[in-house]
Amino acid sequence: MLEKVEEKAVVHFLGRFTEYPFLVRFGSHDYRMGEGNPVFTVDFKKTIPASRLLTSTSLALGEAYMDGDLEVDGDLYEALDHFLGQIGKFSMDENALKKLIHTSTSKKNQEKEVTSHYDLGNDFYKLWLDETMSYSCAYFRNEQDTLYEAQVNKVDYILKKLYLKKDMTLLDIGCGWGFLLIEAAKKYGIKGTGITLSREQYNEFKQRIQKEGLEDRLEVLLMDYRDLPKSGRKFDRVVSVGMAEHVGRENYHLFIDCVNECLKDGGLFLLHFISGLKEYPGDPWIKKYIFPGGMIPSLREMISCMADDNFHTLDVEDLRLHYNKTLLCWEENYRNHIDEVKEMFDDKFVRMWELYLASCAAAFHNGVVDIHQVLASKGVNNSLPMTRWY
Numbered sequence: 001m002l003e004k005v006e007e008k009a010v011v012h013f014l015g016r017f018t019e020y021p022f023l024v025r026f027g028s029h030d031y032r033m034g035e036g037n038p039v040f041t042v043d044f045k046k047t048i049p050a051s052r053l054l055t056s057t058s059l060a061l062g063e064a065y066m067d068g069d070l071e072v073d074g075d076l077y078e079a080l081d082h083f084l085g086q087i088g089k090f091s092m093d094e095n096a097l098k099k100l101i102h103t104s105t106s107k108k109n110q111e112k113e114v115t116s117h118y119d120l121g122n123d124f125y126k127l128w129l130d131e132t133m134s135y136s137c138a139y140f141r142n143e144q145d146t147l148y149e150a151q152v153n154k155v156d157y158i159l160k161k162l163y164l165k166k167d168m169t170l171l172d173i174g175c176g177w178g179f180l181l182i183e184a185a186k187k188y189g190i191k192g193t194g195i196t197l198s199r200e201q202y203n204e205f206k207q208r209i210q211k212e213g214l215e216d217r218l219e220v221l222l223m224d225y226r227d228l229p230k231s232g233r234k235f236d237r238v239v240s241v242g243m244a245e246h247v248g249r250e251n252y253h254l255f256i257d258c259v260n261e262c263l264k265d266g267g268l269f270l271l272h273f274i275s276g277l278k279e280y281p282g283d284p285w286i287k288k289y290i291f292p293g294g295m296i297p298s299l300r301e302m303i304s305c306m307a308d309d310n311f312h313t314l315d316v317e318d319l320r321l322h323y324n325k326t327l328l329c330w331e332e333n334y335r336n337h338i339d340e341v342k343e344m345f346d347d348k349f350v351r352m353w354e355l356y357l358a359s360c361a362a363a364f365h366n367g368v369v370d371i372h373q374v375l376a377s378k379g380v381n382n383s384l385p386m387t388r389w390y
Contacts, residue, residue: 009050040074057090062285080362103293105248113293118198128333133177136242137323147329164188168236174243178205185217195223229261244273260309266381311376327361
């Protein structure tokens with residue numbers, strides 16, 4: 001009797017997502033949602049208490065999928081695209097989730113949060129990223145570009161925006177596995193420094209520097225961005241790709257202050273980050289399982305922080321649909337190597353990561369999140385070309 005009551009409560013809750021037709025299945029019972037032929041079926045192997053759906057829709061459904069209590073008959077991305085297109089109908093009790101949503105921004109805790117994601121193992125990331133090991137939005141200059149070509153395009157695009165000259169110094173905050181700095185050194189002859197909190201990335205980047213014979217041009221450091229000012233070093237250019245999302249809302253100003261401290265007057269700063277249309281505390285499932293402590297800035301708050309430090313915004317570009325396509329490429333690569341992933345991790349992790357890639361692709365497709373590249377100068381710089389397309 002209790003299971004039947006809970007089943008009806010779940011069906012009633014999911015009845016709010018009716019913009020496109022789908023089925024909800026409990027055993028032999030099918031419930032039709034929306035008008036028309038169902039595109040997919042949400043098959044519950046076990047009921048979910050409606051109270052969990054009300055506390056956090058994404059956490060309740062996400063955990064059910066991870067545990068195998070919920071299956072999607074049909075394309076997972078299409079189903080998530082359907083639900084995330086109606087994300088305003090999700091429920092989230094911020095008071096009940098306060099400890100999950102708002103975590104400490106101390107150096108020790110943020111290092112722990114960052115390494116929990118990026119130190120899963122280089123062998124794992126090599127399975128589904130491209131050869132550049134770029135774990136950020138690619139740039140599909142042409143429709144037929146491969147993921148590798150699009151990642152090379154992205155780095156080339158960023159380096160052109162930075163207007164680099166030989167022997168300039170370039171700092172990459174959150175350098176990942178180092179492809180951007182390697183390309184900058186080889187193509188422009190810069191002297192580069194990368195900082196990261198991930199020991200896996202640090203070790204891989206060091207090996208890449210040696211393999212490319214760039215020891216006289218590049219270095220990588222295990223360093224928190226907050227330690228940059230006391231280093232006393234100054235750079236001609238600073239770039240940060242996909243790192244600001246780990247800073248935390250209360251530290252956005254501090255992050256920009258640190259960039260300001262280590263950038264020369266007139267120097268250029270390019271910030272590439274996932275953004276929100278408005279300020280939002282983040283998704284509970286993503287924060288619990290994928291990016292602990294992650295916080296997505298809005299474009300306006302980052303621009304405001306930069307203006308307070310006398311950064312003049314030169315260019316802002318949205319790459320949202322490029323990230324949708326990037327994530328779909330990663331999802332396909334992941335599925336193509338699923339047997340190898342299963343040798344590394346348990347079934348719960350395998351399903352979790354599949355859900356992560358597909359849900360993020362759907363989030364970008366629906367504008368739940370955006371991605372922006374912002375180019376700014378420290379103070380006024382009148383030496384740059386006047387057109388955007390330099």
